[in-house]
Amino acid sequence: MNISKEVKRARKGNKASFETLIREYKMTMYRVSKTILKRDEDCADAIQEAILKAYHSIGTLKEPHYFKTWLLRIVMNECYAIIRKQKKVIQLEELPEESRFENGYANIEVRELLSNLSHEDAMVLQLFYIRDFTIKEMAEVMDMPENTVKTKLRRAKKRAQLQVKEDLQWKSGNNS
Amino acid sequence: MEKWEQQLDEEINRELPQLVDKRIEETFHSLPTKKTGRKKLLYSVSAAVLASGIVISSSSMSTTIADSLKTMPVIGSVMEKVGGLGEKNGQKEGLVVSTGEEVEIGGQTILFTETLYDGNSIYISYLNTSNDLNKRILSGFPTVLVDGEPLGDYGIGAGGQKVKEGIYGKTMSIRTPEELPDEFLLTLSGETNGSQWQVDLPVVKKGTEKVIPLNQSLSSGENHLHYSTLSFTSTSTRIQFQLLTTEDSKLIQNGQHFDIQIEDENGRVLRGIGASSSSARLHDGTVQGQYTFDMEPYGDEIPERITIKPYLMNIPLEDEEVEPVIFTTKKWTGEPITLSQGEMGNLTVQSVERKEGDVTIIYTVDGEDESMQASTFWIEDSENNRYTENRVEARVDDNTFKQTFYDFPAERDIYLHTTEMDSHRYLSDFEVTFDIQ
Numbered sequence: 006m007n008i009s010k011e012v013k014r015a016r017k018g019n020k021a022s023f024e025t026l027i028r029e030y031k032m033t034m035y036r037v038s039k040t041i042l043k044r045d046e047d048c049a050d051a052i053q054e055a056i057l058k059a060y061h062s063i064g065t066l067k068e069p070h071y072f073k074t075w076l077l078r079i080v081m082n083e084c085y086a087i088i089r090k091q092k093k094v095i096q097l098e099e100l101p102e103e104s105r106f107e108n109g110y111a112n113i114e115v116r117e118l119l120s121n122l123s124h125e126d127a128m129v130l131q132l133f134y135i136r137d138f139t140i141k142e143m144a145e146v147m148d149m150p151e152n153t154v155k156t157k158l159r160r161a162k163k164r165a166q167l168q169v170k171e172d173l174q175w176k177s178g179n180n181s
Numbered sequence: 182m183e184k185w186e187q188q189l190d191e192e193i194n195r196e197l198p199q200l201v202d203k204r205i206e207e208t209f210h211s212l213p214t215k216k217t218g219r220k221k222l223l224y225s226v227s228a229a230v231l232a233s234g235i236v237i238s239s240s241s242m243s244t245t246i247a248d249s250l251k252t253m254p255v256i257g258s259v260m261e262k263v264g265g266l267g268e269k270n271g272q273k274e275g276l277v278v279s280t281g282e283e284v285e286i287g288g289q290t291i292l293f294t295e296t297l298y299d300g301n302s303i304y305i306s307y308l309n310t311s312n313d314l315n316k317r318i319l320s321g322f323p324t325v326l327v328d329g330e331p332l333g334d335y336g337i338g339a340g341g342q343k344v345k346e347g348i349y350g351k352t353m354s355i356r357t358p359e360e361l362p363d364e365f366l367l368t369l370s371g372e373t374n375g376s377q378w379q380v381d382l383p384v385v386k387k388g389t390e391k392v393i394p395l396n397q398s399l400s401s402g403e404n405h406l407h408y409s410t411l412s413f414t415s416t417s418t419r420i421q422f423q424l425l426t427t428e429d430s431k432l433i434q435n436g437q438h439f440d441i442q443i444e445d446e447n448g449r450v451l452r453g454i455g456a457s458s459s460s461a462r463l464h465d466g467t468v469q470g471q472y473t474f475d476m477e478p479y480g481d482e483i484p485e486r487i488t489i490k491p492y493l494m495n496i497p498l499e500d501e502e503v504e505p506v507i508f509t510t511k512k513w514t515g516e517p518i519t520l521s522q523g524e525m526g527n528l529t530v531q532s533v534e535r536k537e538g539d540v541t542i543i544y545t546v547d548g549e550d551e552s553m554q555a556s557t558f559w560i561e562d563s564e565n566n567r568y569t570e571n572r573v574e575a576r577v578d579d580n581t582f583k584q585t586f587y588d589f590p591a592e593r594d595i596y597l598h599t600t601e602m603d604s605h606r607y608l609s610d611f612e613v614t615f616d617i618q
Contacts, residue, residue, distance in 0.1 A: 021462050024209050031205055035197050049204040056208045116192075118185060134186070134193045169185045 012069035023060055030073055033137055034080050037146075040131035041084035047091075051083040058083070074145035081146065121168050126161035133158055210464070263342045263350035266477040266575065267416035267454050268304050271297050274415050276387040284380040286373050293380055296367065299388040299414040301475065302455070303355040303367065310347055323371035325355060332357055336457050342587070356457055358473070361386075388415040391483065393617060395422075401610035403427045406491070408613060413483050417454055417475040418443065420489060424470040431493070432608075433460070433468060438494040442550055442605065443476050445484035449579055451476035452552035477552075477576070488614040492605035507601040510561075512594055523601025525549050528558060530597050531581075540568070540595060541585045543577065549604060555582045557600055562593035 006029060014022035027034075034055065038048040059079050066075055119127040132143050140158070144151040271277065282293040289309055297304040325332040335357040342350055355367075363386040370379035395408040405425040412419045420441065426432055432439055443451045453476055460470040509520040519529040526548015534541045546554040555576075560568050568586040577583050589595070 020212060021460055021468070023212070024462060027205065027209075031202070032197050035201050036193055036195070039195065040193065045198045045200055048198075049201045052201060053204050053208045056205065057212070060212050118189075130189065131193055134190045136194050165185065166183070169183070 008072065009069040012063075012066070012072045016063050016066065016069075023063065026072060026076075027056055027059075030076060033073070033077065033135060036135045037077050037080050037132070037138075038084050040128060040135075041081060042087060047087050048084075051080060051087050054083040054086075055080040071145065074142050077142075077146050118165060118168055122161065122164055125157065126164055129154070129157045129161045130165060206464075209462075263306065263352055265352075265454065266452060267302075267475070268297060268352070269575075270478045270480050271299055271304070271388065271415040274388060276415055278383055278385050278387075280382050282380050282382060284378055286371075286376075286378045288376070291380075293382055296382050296384045297416070298361075298384045298386050299416050300386055300390045301356075301412070301414050301417055301419055303357075303361075303384055304416070305353045305355070305367075305369075305382060307351050307353075309349055309351060323369045326368035326370070327361060328365045329368070332359060334358055334459075354455065356455065356473075356475075358457075358459075358471075390414045393615070395615060397613060397615075399611050399613065401608070404430055404432055404611075406611045408489070408615075411487070411615065411617075413479055415478060415480075417478050418451060420474050420476070422472050424472060426468050426470070428462070428466055428468055430468070433470065439472075440492055440494060440605075441474055442490040442492060442552075443474075444488045444490065446486040447484070447579070449484075450551045452555070452576065453477075483617060486614060486616050488612065490605075491608045491611045493608065494603075494605060509599050509601060511597050513597055518597065520597060520599045521601060522546075522548060522554055522557065522599055524604040525554055525602040528554055528599050533595060535589070535591070535595075538588050538591065539585055540587075540589045541583065542597075543581065543583050545581045547580065551580050553602070554599075557602065558584065559598050560586055560589070561596045561598055562590055563596070564593065567598075 006025065008026070008029070011022040011026050015026060031052070034052050035048055038051045039045075042048050042051060055076065059076050066072060119131070122130070129143075129147075132138060132146070133140070140154055141151055144154045147154060149157075276299055277295045277297045279295055280293050284291055284293065291307050291309045293305060293307045295304075295306040297306075323337070325335055325337075332355075335355055337353060337355055365384050367382045367384045368379060369382070370377070372378075390412055391414075392410055392412040395411055398405060398407045400406075403426065407423045407425075408420070409423065410419075410421045412421075420443065424432065424439070431437060440453075440456075445451075453474065455475045456473065458470055458472045460468055462468050507523065509522065511518050511520055513530065513533050515533075517529055517531050519527050522528055526546060528544055528546050530542060530544045532543045540560060542560070544555075544558065548554055562568070568589060575583050
C-alpha cells in the first residue's frame with residue numbers, strides 16, 4: 006500500500022482511504038493503547054475516540070509520512086484521557102481497583118516487572134518491543150530526539166535487568 | 182533476547198482482540214461522509230472546456246476587457262475558440278444562458294459570460310486577461326451553492342484558451358450526482374490571492390435527454406459489474422455503472438486505472454470528456470464503486486448500437502520505479518509525417534498551418550483508441566518549449582483531428598510529439614454491446 010497516497014486521499018475527504026489507513030495500523034494502535042491501559046474495553050474506547058478525532062482533523066496533517074506517529078499520538082492522548090477519567094470516577098465512587106492481571110502467571114511476572122519500573126522506563130520498554138514500531142517512530146511519538154530515546158531505552162533495559170536479577174535472587178533466597 | 186524480554190515481547194505483541202476489531206469497524210460506520218473533493222475528475226482539463234455564445238456588449242463589462250473585445254474581428258467567435266466537443270454542441274443547440282456578471286478575483290476583473298446545463302453537467306464560461314487565473318481560482322476550490330444551499334458532492338474541471346492577444350476565454354464544469362432543480366441560482370465563492378469573491382449565476386436546464394436503462398449485470402470471478410444507464414444529451418454521451426469488487430481486486434488497486442472505451446457500429450471510438458467515481462466499503466468487506474463516464478456527444482444522430490469495452494491501464498505509483506516513457510518526436514518539414522504510438526497505433530500529421538503565432542495542425546490517428554491517441558499529441562519549438570496548455574482538439578472526421586496551438590514563435594521550427602503507449606488490457610468478461618432503439 007502506498008501510505009502517502011492514501012493519506013493524501015484521506016486528507017481530501019476520501020473515507021475509504023482513511024479506513025484503509027486505520028486498518029493498516031489498527032494492530033499497532035491496539036498495542037500502543039495496551040501499553041497504557043489494562044482492559045481491552047478501555048483500549049477499544051480509546052481507539053474509537055482516536056479514529057473519530059483523526060478523521061476530523063486529518064486535514065491538518067501536513068506531511069503524509071508522519072501519519073502513523075500522528076495517529077499513535079492521538080491514541081496515546083485518548084488513553085491518558087481515559088485514565089484521568091477513571092481516576093476521577095474511582096475517587097468519587099470509591100470503587101475498589103479491579104484486578105489488572107488477566108492473562109496468566111507468566112504475564113503477571115512481566116507486568117510486575119513493569120510496575121516496579123518508573124512510568125517512563127516502562128513506557129519506553131513497551132513501545133520498543135512493539136513490532137513494526139521503530140525507534141525513529143518512538144521518538145516522534147514521544148516528541149524526543151532519537152538519541153534521547155536510545156539513551157532512555159538503554160537505561161530502562163539496565164534497570165529491568167537489575168529488577169529481574171533482584172527478583173531471581175529474592176526467589177532463590179526464598180526457596181532455600 | 183533474555184527471557185523477560187521474550188515474555189515482554191509476547192505480552193506486548195498480542196493479536197487484536199475481536200472486541201477491539203469490532204469496535205473499529207463500528208466506528209467506520211459512524212464516520213460522516215466528507216463531501217468536498219470526494220469526486221475524482223479523470224479528465225480535468227477537457228472536461229470543462231466550454232462553448233459559449235458570448236454577449237460582449239454588456240454594460241457591466243470591465244473597461245479593459247470591453248476595450249479589448251471591441252477590437253475583436255468577429256463578435257461571438259469566442260465560443261468557437263474555447264468550446265469543447267460537448268459544449269460546442271450545446272451552444273449550437275441554443276442551450277446557453279447569458280449572464281454578464283462581473284466580479285473581481287485576485288485583483289483582476291472577470292466577466293462571467295454564460296452558463297449551460299443540460300441535466301448532466303453545469304458549464305460556466307468567463308473572460309479575463311490572465312492566462313493563469315483559472316488555475317488560481319481552482320486552487321482555492323470554490324464553494325458551490327445552489328439557490329443558497331451548499332452543494333455537497335461535486336467535482337470541478339477547468340480549461341480555456343486564448344481568445345485574442347491579452348484576452349482569455351475560460352471555462353469551468355461542475356458535476357454532481359445530486360438532483361438539481363430545472364432552474365436555479367448558482368453561487369460560486371472562494372478566496373484567491375487572499376481576497377474573498379463571490380458570483381451569482383442563473384442556470385436553466387435546457388435541451389433534451391434520452392436516457393436508456395441498460396440493467397445488465399456481468400460477473401467475472403469476484404468482480405460484478407452492473408451497467409445501469411446510457412444517456413444522450415446535448416453535451417455528452419453518459420454511461421453509468423456500478424462495480425462490486427473485493428478489497429484486493431486488481432480492478433481497484435493503486436496503480437491501476439479502470440476506464441472504458443465506447444465504440445459505435447461504425448467503428449467510431451468516442452472521446453472521453455470527463456469521468457467521476459466514488460466508492461464505499463460495505464460491512465462484509467466488499468467495495469461498491471459508482472462510476473460515471475462522459476464521452477463526446479452524438480448530437481441528433483444517435484447510433485444504432487454501441488459496444489462498451491472496459492479496460493485497465495497501469496498508472497505508475499509515486500514511489501515505483503517505472504520504465505521511461507518513449508517519446509516519438511519528428512520535425513515538421515512540410516510533408517505528411519507519421520509518428521509511432523507503439524502498440525496503440527500511429528499518428529500522422531497531414532498539414533500544418535501557421536498564422537500570426539497560431540499553429541493549426543490536422544492529423545489522423547490509426548489504431549486501438551483514437552480518442553486517446555488524438556489527445557496524446559503536442560508540439561514543441563526548437564528550444565524544447567512545450568505547447569499544450571490551451572489545446573482543444575476537435576474531431577474533423579472519423580479519425581481526423583484538428584488542434585490549434587497559440588503563441589508559437591514565428592522564427593522557430595515545429596517539432597511534433599507523441600508517446601508510445603501500451604495496448605489496453607481489455608476486460609473481455611465485461612464487454613457488452615447494446616442495441617439502441
